Amino acid sequence: MKVGIIGAGNVGSASAYALIMRGIARKIVLVDLNEKRARAEAEDILHATPFAYANKIKAGNYENLNGCDVVVITAGANQKPGETRLDLLEKNTKIFKSIIPEILKNAPDAILVVASNPVDVMTRVTMEISGLPKERVFGTGTVLDTARFRSLLGYHLGVSAKSVHAHVLGEHGDSEVLAWSPANAGTIQIEELAKDLGRPITEKIKAEIEDGVVNAAYSIIEGKGSTYYGIGGAIARICQAVSSNEYAVLTVSTIHGNVEGVNNVCLSLPCIIGKRGIHQILEPRLNKEEKEKLKSSAIVLKEAADQALSFL
16 A cells, blocks of 8 residues: 655654554655655654565655555644644644645545544545545544543553443544443443442543543643654554455544534544445444533534635
C-alpha cells in the first residue's frame, strides 16, 4: 500500500514512523510546505527501516501522491496550551481549501483520512470540498480516545486493554461520550466484571477514568507542547484495516443522516473499515443518559460545522 501524508510535523512524522515500523505501508510520501523539514523527517525514518521492514519513504510534492491508496491529512495549525480544538476552526478550514484540490488532482482514487483538529469538523469540510462519497472520507475521530478508554479500564481491571471492548463516541473533544453501558470484557459488562474481580468501578474511579480520557490531550500538551505518538498509532491502525481489507470495527468520524435527532453531522460511531474505506456504520446500544450526551455532542459539532462551511 502507498500512503501519502500531508504535513510533516509531529503528527505526520509519528504516523509515518508507525506505518514503517509496523510494515503497513510499502511506500510513504511526506508532503509539507517546509520541504527541508519533510526531507529531514523522511531521511531519519528511512534510517530505521533496516530494523523493521524494507519499505520506502521519501519527501515529495503533491504530484508524488500519484497511486496512493490512502492520503492522511495532518496539516494545519497546532493546538496551543489553553486552546480547544474548535478554536482551530477558521485557520484550518482556510488551509484545507488549498490542499484538498491538490490531493484530488494527483490521487483521485485515494481514501482520505483526516487527522487535523477539530477533526470532526475538518472531516465535514473535507467532504464538502472534495465531493467524494462518505465511505472514502473519514476522520480519525475517537479511535485514539477509545484506545485511551480501553487502556485505563484494562489497567484498573488488571487485564489486557486488547481484551476490553469499550468505545468513545461523538466528538473527538470536550463533549465526547464514554459508552459505559455496553462496555465489556469476556462477555461480562465492564462494571459487573470489575465487581467480580474485586476492583469495583466506584464513582470516584469512573470520574478519574473519564478525566483521563477526555482531558488527556490537554495534559500532554501542557507537558510537552503537542500530542503525536498516540494519534500516530491510531492512523497506522486505520491504514492497516484498509490495507488488509480487515473489516475492523473502529470509531472513525463520518457524516450521519440522523444522530439522536441531529441531522447531517460528522462524529464518531463504530464503523466497519476495509479496503473501500467505511463499509458499514454500526448503531451502538446506549442507555438514556448516554443517548442524551451523544445528542449534546452532535449539537456542538453541527453548530461548529455550519460555522466552518461558512468560511468556504
